[in-house]
Amino acid sequence: MTATGLRAMLGVQWRTHRRGTLVWVLALIALMVGTAGSIAGLYNTPEKIHTYAQAVTAGDALVVINGRVEGIDSLGGIIADEFGFFAAFLLPLLGISLVALMTRSEEEAGRLEAVLAGRVARYVPVLAGLTIASAAIVVTTVAFALGLTAFGVPATRSILYAASLGTLAFVFAGFAALLAQVTLHSRGVYTWGLLILAGAYVLRGVGDVTKTWVTWLSPLGWAEKAAPFGDMRWWTLLIPLTVACLFAALAVLVAGRRDLGSALVGGGAGPARATSWLRSPIGLATAIHRASILAWLAGAVILAGTMGSLAQQFIDAVLGNPAMAAAFGVSGAQPVDEMVALTQLYIAIIATGFAVQAVGSLRGEETAGRLEMQLSGRLSRLRWLAAHGLVIVTGVVIIVLVSSVVLAAGMAWSMGTPVNLGLVLWAGAAYLPAELLVGGLALALFGLRPRAFPAAWGALASVTFIAFLGPGLKLPAWLLDLAPTTHIGSPPLGTVEAGQLVVLGAIAATLGVAGAVGFRRRGVPQS
């Protein structure tokens, strides 16, 4: 088969997706190179590097989160370790999202039909999407390798490390292309892609802790086993490359053979009537947000469960080694509290992510034209917004409380002693004002500047960056203070000042009210 229309298709895909692709690539490069630079500045003597290496290899908790980095006693090793958690999610996500956007989303929107009616073979859009995603991954990889080299990491090791991350992204790009053929909607591509990614993360963690072959089952493990700062196993890159090519080839094959708009996983019949619950504004809002509440909850529960069940290892590591504690940014004096505080920060970020995404889906209701239909009835704008606000806030609370319970249960199981559930719950609940503040910001954007809504995602990314990497990178205090999570006081480890919570809550409420007022005054739909 000749790739009829590949050039034209590449042009179309690039033209329609170049902005999003560039933002993704540039943001990722900036984040990775910037972080590497900060680490290089922080660990600028062999002694400091050695201390760090001693600390993180002392126990299994950090190994689960960041992976077992071979050759950690070097600047590159520290970067790889610090980056372990982020790289494990961001690079696969780069592959998944670019491919999903350029394949199933286009098909779902019906745009692909117009393209395929022209002189474009059926499998070409997938091929074009994969090509552009691969180009984006290569650019990111090269830039990262250059950045690492510039900060004093040996060039060959930089290249191998960057390549191991790049091939990781390839695997998930190929996998997403295949998912795009078998699921009917782009949501399915994300959901299944992220589920498999979470599975890969768990497998890598289990393998690293048990030091067994299990690591080799995970794409994240393949990247780790390239050992760029240890033995430099170049050949391991062949595994992800082969797998990625297999996935991609299969996707192209299926795309060429299936009907447009079809999927291997289809939908069946459903109820002919709506329940009175679904007819109510709150019932409909619940139906709209239910899937995403469950997805974010699943993420938070997996994280809390993993952290909780490793509590004993964490405590052993921290108690036995002050340097280890320092690597966590904690004192090591109250290991149980430190464990809870660390996990709750992660949970808070997940809950905040849900809030931003849920408010974003209101914007989705508007741009799709469904909001207009609803507001043409006797439902007032404020009641509509209130119903959604209530469901979203409930979702945030559910995510925080359920994963707190799971964390406490996991800890109790791991340590063999009862855990103060109230303390864990309180630590989670204390973050609610910070979570709602970011959600309120998203709502204000929705109400006042709906077209600028992507800025809410920017805010989430900034808060995440400051919360996780800020203290480690010793960012200036004013920068740390920009993130609402900073003001919570790291419960139960630190003291929570009620005044701070009230201020955060008041800001959140003000933003929410501003959003509601703006929404009431503006035209719907505002394109």
Place this chain on the structure above:
Amino acid sequence: MTAPQPVIRAQGLTKTFGQVRALDGLDLEVTPGEVHGFLGPNGAGKSTTIRIVLGLIRASGGHVELFGRDPWRQAATLHERLAYVAGDVALWSGLTGGQCLDVLGATQGGLDEARRTALIERFELDPTKRIRDYSKGNRQKVALIAALAADAELLVLDEPTSGLDPLMEQAFQEVVRERRKDGCTVLLSSHILGEVEALADRVTIIRRGRTVTSGTLAELRRHTRTHVHAVTVDAPAGLADAPGVADYVSERLDGHADSRFTIDAAHLDDSVGRLHAARIHTLTVTPPSLDALFLRSYDGDAGPLDAGPLDASELGEPAEAAR
């Protein structure tokens, strides 16, 4: 139903989106009990007008009343009395058609159950299928059924039949007529002239955000000219100078008089009398179609309809006119 004031009254509406002037002094009046056709080319401002009337967006200037009230301030209260089908029907892809019907019905204060059942049957809709598995036409049907089954005084339909096949289009027209018999007022924005011609009591034609003309179809036709082609045994006497006649051309063909002219509606009877006196062999009288009105109103920078009579060449039959 017997409310004295118009159901919808818009005067001098303007709306700007940034630099774009979407509406530029638009007038629209819909009286109770009528089906009002709302016509205009793409981008003329039909959907914008409808959204302002519904209080979804706010006019930049001018005056608008819905049931005699301000739709922007009292949107939710006024909406109890109407049902709306948007131009681009978007529904929740995870819900079934039946669920969407009920959800939309709930926003309108409930559907008439008997009518809901009857309409599902009439439009041949499978209510157990999920929206994402429906075709565009079937999604359109869901929104239409929800609006037509609602107990509304006013139906606002924005190009409601764009995805329907001719059979369903037929069913739609029947149902709209029934609803009108029940006393319902209908604002029907449409591109399908046959549909408007079949349903509308009055029409408003807009172009570039302004009302070009408004009135009953008969009134609109009165401003335009009927095209007559007659073959008579004798040459018709005095027709060329008869009142109301224009573009008169007559020649002898195969022993008959072949005459063509245009005539305004008021003088048709007189000129046909003269043709009759000349002994009619064949006679073709072509009234101005809505298409002609439409094209005339849309065309370039042509002024409002009542600025002057249309000439025959604009009224269709281009092949003959060109000869």
